[in-house]
Amino acid sequence: MKKNNIIAAVILLVMFGILFFSAKNDAATFDEIAHIGAGYTYLKYKDARLNPEHPPLAKDLAAFPLMFLDLNFDTFKPFWTNEDVHSRQWEAGRILLYESGNDPDQIIFWMRIPMMLLSILFGWLLYRWVKSIYGPAVGLLVLIFYAFSPTFIAHSRYVTTDVAAAFGFFIGIASFTRFLEKPTLKRTIVAGIALGVGLLFKFSLFLLVPIYGLLTLLWVFLEWRNGAYSESWREVFALIGKIILIGLVALALIYAVYLFHVWNYPQDQQLKDAEFVTRTYGLRPLVELDLTMIKNEYLRPLGQYLMGLLMVFERARGGNTTYFMGEVSASGWPSYFPTAYFLKETLAFHALTLLALFLALRKILKSRWSMDALFEWTKDNFVLAASLFFVIFYWAYSINSTLNIGVRHVLPTFPFIYLLVAREISSWLYIPSIDNPGNLIEWIRSLYESFVRPLPKVLLVVLVLLLMIISVFAAFPFYLSYYNEIVGMDNGHKYIVDSNYDWGQDLKRLRDLVERDPIFANEKIYLDYFGGGAPSYYLGSRFEPWWSARGLPPAGSYFAVSASTLRGAQGKAVGDITIKPQDSYWWLKDLEPITRAGKSIFIYQIP
Template sequence: MLLMGIMLVLMFASSLGDAAIMDELAHIPAAYSYVFLKDARLNPEHPPLIKDIAALPLIGQDLNFPTDIKAWQYDVNGQWDQGATFLYEAGNDPARILKLMRLPMMLLAVLFGWMIWLFSRRHFGERVAFLATFLYAFSPTFITHARFVTTDLGAAVAFFIGIVAFVRFLGEPNAKNILLAGLAFGAAELLKFSLILLIPIYGVLLVAWAMVRVEISWGERAKTFLGLVLKTALIILIGLALIWLVYLWHVWNYPVERELRDAAYLLGSFQPRAVADIVPWLIQYPLLRPLGQYFLGLLMVLQRAAGGNTQYFLGEVSNLGTWNYFPILYLLKEPLALHILTLIAAAFSITRVLRAKTKSVTAALVWVRDHFIEFASIAFIAIYWTSSITSPLNIGVRHVLPTFPFIFILVAREIVAWLRSWPASDVVSWWDWLRRVYEIYIASLPRYLLAGALVLWQASSVLAAFPYYLSYYNEAGGGLMNGYQIAVDSNYDWGQDLRRLGDYVRENNTPEIGLFYFGGGSPARELGDRFRMWWPVEGQPKDGGWYAISATFQMGAFGPAVRGFVKNPQDSFDWLKAFEPVARAGTSIFIYHLPPR
């Protein structure tokens, strides 16, 4: 498909200038150790499947993965140091490793686009499939996170296959669909731990499916519900079997004593302890060890979610999270054209509901029965967004990425219906025929022109952002160059511009530059002997000179601590506010030429 070809070109070409982002420093060594060493001691807080896929191109590569260093031998989850050593200190070519491991992510994104198109075409037709796939292919958030060795794309794929397979099972609960739904559930859990949400989502869909069977009695509905519950339990068991099988590989060479020690440390503060104690109990039995490692990661995620995440957002710094974090970032980091299309779709949908001749509970149940895919999509979006908004873990708009494909499909469905919303009438005369021609080809023309303009606007805004997709903010968010004032970290600055800083230093013949860097790249490797570490907390440099700082560190230092958060004095350096950067590396590294003090 042309759209997927364009998306692939944008992803690949824009990734070539990006250094390793922060999370890749952990995921890359973990991926290698999973596939080649069968040892899951690194990065257990993320399930292995997406990392396994990323590591496949490394087969046959002559790489050095040190296992005699402290990070591997003694540290608990020494992923960051192991990653730095593997990429930059072991004689490997980090640029080649990045290129090879990012490519499967991009190909998975293309495959996912094909899945969205195929699903939409099957249920809603060619026009809806094209528009939904366009919104996906020209989503700057998808283009961004499908280029990195992280779990965000995998989470979106996982929720999609998990929900689609389960809805198909509900429609035809035969042995084949039970098996497919079970495998989809297991694969989903192996892609992201947040997929545990599929279980309550399945519960909601089960209840809804039984309730909307208005053609049968309530007793028959209860019987149908109980039968589906038992089959859903079988689906989950099939999923657990797949999880066990995959994790078996990953703990094969992981010493059990080391696994027990690591688990005890990593879950040291988890409450309630009775739940945490399940993990070492599972690990001590060889047959249950794979499930023990899986549940270790799941509990680590729950533990981290409860603790929140320190973030700069709208001029403030806190670790408690705020309810408007995800809604605002969604509105500002996806194109305005998409949001206008969404408003049109919502208004048209509400109008159709208000004009419905029959308004009753039974009519609503019949609509859900006849439009269960749409209901399932809306239910998932509502559950997932509610979970995200109420969580203190504000980790970037990428966290709500799994809901995007369902939003795209729903918007596309309603927009196509709106474009073709001419009155239905019988043609019994020439006058009726002329009126029908007018309604189809003349009266609808403004709608087509508006929709076409919005599609072109979205495409042009995304193409214009090349290659800085991670820093994308729409016009309301300040655009590429000013979005850092809203939120940073994976929303704007994840360390991707380090190579561009190296280009700037060489092009401007800068003799030396101090750098305070946030990311997964190696300043020493990119800048050579021109690099020196800079700690802004020490105050304005006495002799002045060239200095650079990542936007994530700068905004975290400039923003005041709020809602009880206490900022470390070393994380603030207000003296820098008196100076303006003279340039930027890419969008996210500010470059200063400071005068002598």
């Protein structure tokens, strides 16, 4: 057991090294600006007026190291009471990082470290949980899938909520399935804490409520089939009571955390902000309930949480304008997440997934399956069944969503996909040996069955895993821009951008390129940048802001543009989206970039 734990620790140490060193030269990404300013002010001032559409816990963790730095930040500037709650968060992040005399790279570095450590904790708990149910081989295989996932690596390095949300879903489902198997008071409390932590990471974790309900119905049905409730339904009501207790524990945790965050948030300002945010929202009964709670001194922490939840409901309904496969739309595409998942995870893992599907289908076809057999399998493999249910449920929800801004939004399903694949592959590799062979023939047969016969399978799986690991190291340090060999990293921007390719992470690489490449010596860079960095900070007088409608920059000059901006301008408008001709970068259509900064900033020489 210790040997397996050491192997797991080494894998996670390698993962941390990849995270740490690949993030060192990444500029602030687009979403980090809002989260960085919010996290700092939450802990420093106990005031939750920034970025209310995301719960505070991930931002609190990220901002903790900043409490030991002597930073400048003035809350007496107009942005702090700006009526527009949405723009306020971006102003605060920009001012903290670039306009207060602080070192932005120092702030970004220290805030990313806790997020990296959270991802390492995630990997360790995932390994231990899987190992406790299915053994160390499955646990280590799941951990390898996790630690060498380009998507997990990319988003474990930033001050965002996506990996935290995946962690929340994991601990929520893992603790709840353990609770159902043995609903002791200890497991009830643990499940309640896990649910509360998850709900404090991201509002999408609210999906755990219907998921818990459906898993409970399935569990009760399976127990009833086995005669557990044949004489009395008292145990069912006791189970329901404990599930209610899980919800109450989670609610108490949410209340305690939000109480801290509204402690110095003036009640009149909180109410004013809530009225501004919800002024055009549907679901007016919920809006009125929220405003009533905020008006109550004791309920306003929960009112702040409900306001954030309403913001997420409204945003999910409205969608987000984005580029996908040559089109620009705000209404989403059903093929968005399947395409992003297929292109953004390694081909080696997809090969193992196909193998696992083949093996599972072969088992089904060889077995005499019936409804009774299906129910028996579900009861005996409830964790696998719950994992499969969650993956299907979450993917169905995501595919029908209009909010298509990154494969990161289906990240919560990845660990459960890894489990399903690893379990099937491990079962295929396992050949039981003969216990205590009685003679030489039996001993030779045991040796053959245990080591020789499965060797081709083992070598195949090891080879595929090596290819997966090599492809991940080969992508260093451009993990956000990673695309597998189907399209290649250099071509990924033609398919999907935003947080799948270009989130502004390459601004510091543009600075380095301009400073070191002699062709840019004494040259001004005309720049249209998308992201959370500040060109004025990193490039100073070497750059001039530019955009499509200004037309061609001066002849012979150099123009740099972010991939997300360029693809969004040149895509085909779909639905209600309109792209004006002057905003389409028509003057770049016959030009090719002479080079790139990183992968995501294209540099042209103007003829």
